[in-house]
Amino acid sequence: MKIVEKIDRQFLVCIMVAALLFGMAGMAFADDFDQVAQFSGRAAEQAADADAFDDEYAESENLIADPLKYWNMTWFYLNDGLYHGVFKPVATGYAWLVPAQPRTWISNFFTNMLFPVRFINNILTGKFDAAYMETSKFIVNTSIGFLGFGDVTAGRARNWEPERPTADGFGQTLGKAGVGHGFYLVWPFIGPSSVRESVGWVADAYCDPLTYGNLTFIEFAAIRVYKNVNTISLQLVGNEYEVLTEGAIDKYAAVRDAYIRYRAKKVAE
Amino acid sequence: MFSKRLIPSLFLLCLLAGSASAALANQTPMERIKAAASELIEILSDPDMQDPAKHDATISRLRATAEKYIDFRQVTMLSVGRPWLKMSQQVQSDLTEAFIQLLERTYLQRIPVYEGQDVEYTKQLISGKKAKVFTVIVDKDKKILVEFRLKIIQEQWMIYDVVAEGVSLVGNYRSQFAQVLNDGSPEELLKMIRERVEGLDKTEDDKDQVNS
Numbered sequence: 344m345k346i347v348e349k350i351d352r353q354f355l356v357c358i359m360v361a362a363l364l365f366g367m368a369g370m371a372f373a374d375d376f377d378q379v380a381q382f383s384g385r386a387a388e389q390a391a392d393a394d395a396f397d398d399e400y401a402e403s404e405n406l407i408a409d410p411l412k413y414w415n416m417t418w419f420y421l422n423d424g425l426y427h428g429v430f431k432p433v434a435t436g437y438a439w440l441v442p443a444q445p446r447t448w449i450s451n452f453f454t455n456m457l458f459p460v461r462f463i464n465n466i467l468t469g470k471f472d473a474a475y476m477e478t479s480k481f482i483v484n485t486s487i488g489f490l491g492f493g494d495v496t497a498g499r500a501r502n503w504e505p506e507r508p509t510a511d512g513f514g515q516t517l518g519k520a521g522v523g524h525g526f527y528l529v530w531p532f533i534g535p536s537s538v539r540e541s542v543g544w545v546a547d548a549y550c551d552p553l554t555y556g557n558l559t560f561i562e563f564a565a566i567r568v569y570k571n572v573n574t575i576s577l578q579l580v581g582n583e584y585e586v587l588t589e590g591a592i593d594k595y596a597a598v599r600d601a602y603i604r605y606r607a608k609k610v611a612e
Numbered sequence: 613m614f615s616k617r618l619i620p621s622l623f624l625l626c627l628l629a630g631s632a633s634a635a636l637a638n639q640t641p642m643e644r645i646k647a648a649a650s651e652l653i654e655i656l657s658d659p660d661m662q663d664p665a666k667h668d669a670t671i672s673r674l675r676a677t678a679e680k681y682i683d684f685r686q687v688t689m690l691s692v693g694r695p696w697l698k699m700s701q702q703v704q705s706d707l708t709e710a711f712i713q714l715l716e717r718t719y720l721q722r723i724p725v726y727e728g729q730d731v732e733y734t735k736q737l738i739s740g741k742k743a744k745v746f747t748v749i750v751d752k753d754k755k756i757l758v759e760f761r762l763k764i765i766q767e768q769w770m771i772y773d774v775v776a777e778g779v780s781l782v783g784n785y786r787s788q789f790a791q792v793l794n795d796g797s798p799e800e801l802l803k804m805i806r807e808r809v810e811g812l813d814k815t816e817d818d819k820d821q822v823n824s
Binding site for chain 2: 400586591593596607608611
């Protein structure tokens with residue numbers, strides 16, 4: 344009996360001490376609470392803001408290494424100047440001179456000619472349905488479409504879409520194999536690239552029938568320039584490059600970010 | 613006794629929580645995007661759109677609509693990144709306003725290029741207070757994949773980022789702003805955004821002069 348009483352008393356004391364402590368703690372909390380309440384609107388907003396930074400965009404600040412920044416910037420601004428000062432005005436004049444339909448035929452012709460690049464990379468990345476579709480389009484467009492000027496397969500029922508979009512080059516294939524970009528590179532006339540994409544670009548050139556033509560460098564470059572002008576002439580209003588750079592406070596950084604993200608998306612598909 | 617009290621209070625809590633999400637359940641993220649798109653298309657197909665005299669009125673209508681669905685404060689905040697937390701309220705609101713003007717000139721004023729492109733809604737993903745809505749915009753023979761990112765702000769799904777072909781608007785601006793904020797002050801960033809807005813207004817005026 345005595346023991347039970349003793350425990351009871353101890354228990355009571357414990358509870359009292361605990362209650363006292365809680366009470367004091369409560370007062371201390373109340374103090375803090377007052378302070379928070381004084382500028383609760385701002386504090387709550389700041390807390391919510393801090394909450395929003397779950398680092399969804401943290402990688403944007405260091406998306407790719409750019410050790411040759413000044414070299415890259417030089418070529419970037421040269422290319423940008425060429426676009427606005429030469430290519431766009433020439434393409435505008437060309438578009439005024441030549442109706443859209445023939446320009447589309449020419450664009451089709453160049454697209455059709457790059458069939459080997461798409462076919463090989465479709466096979467390499469296991470996109471067999473896309474490889475099949477590319478082959479059938481190539482055969483039909485080259486024959487019935489007169490060397491690819493006409494895209495006779497467009498909009499046809501048999502022209503189903505492959506499960507994953509068709510491959511666009513060896514750079515993409517390398518990316519899929521797990522090869523990283525290395526670092527960012529901008530080439531004069533060619534534009535944004537990276538170590539990996541430059542290797543891809545050279546490999547693709549080997550699959551481009553144009554490089555097998557018996558052409559001098561000047562002829563080859565002229566054809567490339569013409570192809571470029573033709574492409575721009577078909578997208579004179581509100582093209583991606585202009586929207587991106589006109590809205591940018593730092594064109595160079597904007598294009599670098601967009602290029603790397605776009606390539607990442609292509610590698611992922 | 614404990615559980616007898618607990619159960620009704622839990623029940624009450626569930627009821628309250630239920631009614632809060634009921635307000636949200638009126639519109640799923642995808643429905644929000646669809647509502648925004650149909651409201652924008654309605655303004656764009658209004659014949660007033662083609663009337664140069666009413667150009668400014670149409671633009672402000674577009675902006676008011678955009679602000680109903682896009683939380684520009686979030687867009688700016690996420691584009692700025694962590695330095696935002698150290699900025700004064702004044703700088704934050706100035707930056708937001710300047711950034712809205714920049715986006716308005718870059719994107720809203722371009723929408724008149726709209727020619728009845730089709731929008732396909734592919735799917736939506738919801739995880740907690742965030743959601744993604746995937747769409748495909750079909751423009752002639754081109755398909756553009758556009759992803760909208762939304763979060764719940766004041767009981768509403770609000771857009772805070774648009775990702776086109778893998779390029780995030782917020783991410784793209786973050787990469788530009790980070791550089792400026794690394795080397796300079798928030799005021800410098802503000803100045804640069806305002807200068808860009810002026811630059812865009814100037815080219816817009818030049819175009820008008822050429823056209824008239």
